Amino acid sequence: MSIEVKDLTYTYSPNTPYAATALRGVSLHIEEGEYVGIIGKTGSGKSTFIQHLNALIRLQSGEIKVYDIDLNAKKPDLKKLRGTVGMVMQYPEYQLFDETVEKDVSYGPRNLGLSEEEIRERVREAIELVGLDYEEVRDRSPFELSGGQKRRVAIAGVIAMRPRILVLDEPIAGLDPRGKQEILALIKKLKNAYSPTVIVVSHDMDSVAENCDKVALFADGEIARFASPREIFYDDELLSRTEMDCPSVVKVVKELERLGKSLPTRPVTKAELVAALTVGEGV
């Protein structure tokens, strides 16, 4: 069990006229090695939830355990927690600050208190993992890079801490189709490298259906359903109640059904759709 959340409730600015309850009794178990998608309309509490996972938000009520780190403890080991849960916030490129790419990426590992040698090693590896040329970019200012490159440098800054759990808040928002594909491929690569557990908040149903093992559907501060993409995206009542869209593969299947062609399986990825379509034709 890598993450265990029980009955998490959170209110912003409690006891003021601006009080806003963002989470109501959220419980979730995430196993090591799972690729979890978090979906839900804006304001449903997704960001608030994931920010709890590395104690960026102080627990108000409920329980959270990340591996053996108990966030309900009096003084949880925050350094260890932040080395374990790598958080890539929304628009991470806006967090870059140092003179050179190398220095910026080394900020996280340095805060973990690693040796200089270890830091250099991790920084090089992280920059190469995100697909940049270490020798070429190490001494450049992060501010002179292109948008996509900046986002990669920012992600490198998080994975240089070698987190076992990688959490990303809308990592493909505001990117062009090619940039989206690159980042999604990068997340897969990172999952195989150090971070077996990946949690991604996304509004892109296609990529969620394509990549995730499980999907947590947030609605109004609660988890409406935590299940496989297949169970969620074929539940019309659930989707319309939570104002969610389904991925294009599912739309195709529904259109086919409307035309009188029903499939033997319920595909959610493109590969599954192709397999389902070709099966009957004996190819």
Next chain:
Amino acid sequence: MNNIVFGQYYPSGSVVHRLDPRVKLVMVLLYIVTIFFVVDYAMYGALFLFVLAVALLSKVPLRILFRTVRTIVILVLITAVINLFFTQGEEMLFSWKFIHIYKEGVERAIKLALRLILLMLFPSLLTLTTTPMELTDAIESLLSPLKIIKVPVHAIALIMSIALRMIPILMEETNKIILAQKARGADFDTGGALKKAKAMIPVLVPLFVGAFRRADELALAMDARCYSSVAQRTKYKVMHLAVRDLIASLFCLAVFSLVFLNKYLWHFDEMILSLFG
């Protein structure tokens, strides 16, 4: 952040909130002037009751109002102590080596502390019941006679309102950046002053970069819509004086004139003393 106005604004929709912001602003200015004419404890008490009455009317919890005083506690203490020790007088209360405390010093310290606290309370009530935008509009309206002598009142008001509008955005951005750097293991809470200052660099640099980016975008967007500060424009919310504004003004003016009457004509302190003595 769902249209939250920054700072202190405490929405309760009371009658004080609905008063014309110009009236509130002028009354606060008069109040500040009045404070300096208070001479005796009775008047401090009267003004305190006045502030309390307005606070109750405004439905702002007293706890929140008095919290604003916390920010000046140190200032109050320092001025009080300085006055206590350095005021010379006739009636010595206490003397030890080079420290001499006179009755006049005690009195002065108390009165200054009261004055500072009262100076803080009423203007705080203004910002608690008036949004920054309303205040900017009020200032623009009150300064508009200066347009005759070619003061760019509208441009000044626009700069003020953009600055005010930017504050909550920048605060939100600061929070986000702090969270992001914390996620990268940043530690803002431990270490000496120098270490803490250094820890802020990863927050300040992105903040400034973002602020310049936003300023650029805003200027571009305004240009794209042919914004001009000399054009005649109408207001979304037009300010009208209402009967309640007249009543509020009269009430305030009555209280303020009490202070002046007390200073120049009567002396409540002596009256009260003679009643009991």
